[in-house]
Amino acid sequence: MSDIFLFNKPFQVMSQFTDNDGRANLSDYIRIPKIYPAGRLDYDSEGLMILTGDGELQHQISHPRHKLAxxxxxxxxxxxxxxxxxxxxxxxxxxxxxxxxxxxxxxxxxxxxxxxxxxxxxxxxxxxxxxxxxxxxxxxxxxxxxxxxxxxxxxxxxxxxxGDWSIDNLAPGEHRTLSLGPEFIRYKSNKNNKPSINRRKPKAHTRRKYSP
Missing domain, CATH: 3.30.70.1560 (Alpha-L RNA-binding motif)
Structure with a gap:
């Protein structure tokens, strides 16, 4: 089982956990160790980011080869x-x-x-x-x-x-945790390099919010 974290990134927040210039970043909102963004979102853009501690899943979500919509x-x-x-x-x-x-x-x-x-x-x-x-x-x-x-x-x-994950019911700065079973989390590329996904419902989810 692996967890993913859906985060609604506010405007002018860096999509990383540190910033040498002192700008707002993920550490101001998320205090969960050893998770990393699966892809980035520009400083001046808002909305959904996915984070995970599963390196393979992180790669599969973020790599352009999988063409995740x-x-x-x-x-x-x-x-x-x-x-x-x-x-x-x-x-x-x-x-x-x-x-x-x-x-x-x-x-x-x-x-x-x-x-x-x-x-x-x-x-x-x-x-x-x-x-x-x-x-x-x-x-x-x-x-x-x-x-x-x-x-x-x-x-x-x-x-x-x-993909199938959205910012529904997530206010800016909030994140939601999804615990995904092994039958759900793996994206597989077919010979046309298009992703396929088992669309079973996540086993459980919780919602957390950290206010700096």
Missing amino acids: KTYWVQVDGEIDQNAIDSLKNGVQLNDGPTLPATAEKINEPDMLWPRTPPVRFRANIPTSWLSLTISEGRNRQVRRMTAAVGFPTLRLIRAQI
């Missing part, structure tokens, strides 16, 4: 149009090559959205809009570069889901 809620500058949505779906050209096709749709502001500190800037003459974007790559600042490439710069970025 990640869904983001993205607030962009301007009223995004269908042409931009279609471009994101088909893949856009970035300076390090074209992106893979994505799942993209315009959405209303998410119901469970929390206030951000500091808030996103407001300009009365320029609207903002929201989209849901699901990608299976992990390039540096990829979502921000994708929306900029179609003419709608990202203002706020929240990772809502990784």
Whole structure:
């Protein structure tokens, strides 16, 4: 049996346990020894991170070869149009090559959205809009570069889901522990390098919160 830890990373928190520049980091919220992030999330992004003490599982969740889908809620500058949505779906050209096709749709502001500190800037003459974007790559600042490439710069970025795991019922700074049985936790790549997962329900879970 292995545990994973789902953490809702607040804005402007480093996705590591130490920082030489004194910025807020994971140790300000999580006091569990010998667990490590399975992938990172930018300092200026929010939302779901997965941590585990299982090195193999950490690799399988974070390695791009397994193409684990990640869904983001993205607030962009301007009223995004269908042409931009279609471009994101088909893949856009970035300076390090074209992106893979994505799942993209315009959405209303998410119901469970929390206030951000500091808030996103407001300009009365320029609207903002929201989209849901699901990608299976992990390039540096990829979502921000994708929306900029179609003419709608990202203002706020929240990772809502990784694979089957989401930030549902997790406030910023909270984490939830899932105890997973061996029949659940192993991602296996088939010959097309696509992940498969046994979708049995986790055996148990608890919820913890640390307030610094």
